[in-house]
Amino acid sequence: MVENLEPKQAWQLLQTDPSAVLIDVRTKMEHSYVGHPIGAVHIPWKENPDWQVNPAFVEQVAEAVPDKNAPVLLLCRSGQRSLDAAAALAAAGYSRPINILEGFEGPLDDDKHRGNRGGWRFHDLPWEQS
Incomplete structure (x- = not known):
């Protein structure tokens, strides 16, 4: 089963x-150029x-997190890819996969821009760019 947390709860x-x-389950480009939470794998x-x-993916997570009982928090741009990744980890036996709602950039606003309605950056949580 996948748990969901708001960004501040995840922090x-x-x-x-x-x-x-x-x-951080986003692409290499997103991770590097858009930014990422400090300390994210x-x-x-x-x-x-x-x-x-x-x-x-599951093998790479197992290398980073060998303890299948540890909380594994997953973050993408807006929360969908991370939800899918969390479900894959649950199916692989991880007992506490956690999807971070809103993701790094949050949902689209009325002008189709991200970062104005939610997300890791919106909530002023620690992040950096490569």
Whole structure:
């Protein structure tokens, strides 16, 4: 089963549970150029140019998070890819995959821009650009 947390709740969990790991499932370009949470492990769920699911995703997560009982928080742009990735981890036996609602950039606003209605950056949580 996949748990969902708001960005501030996810940040709080990361601060209070040393076993918790944050995984950024966005593409390499998004991670590098749009920015990413400080300390996030980058393991893409899908990648350009074909946008196919990364066949090694679960294996790569297992390398970063060998304890299947640890909270694994997953973040994408707006919360959909991370939800799919969390479901894959649940199916692989992870007991606490957590989708971060709103993602890094949040939902689109009326002008079809992100970052104005939610997301990791919107909530002023720690992030950086490469």
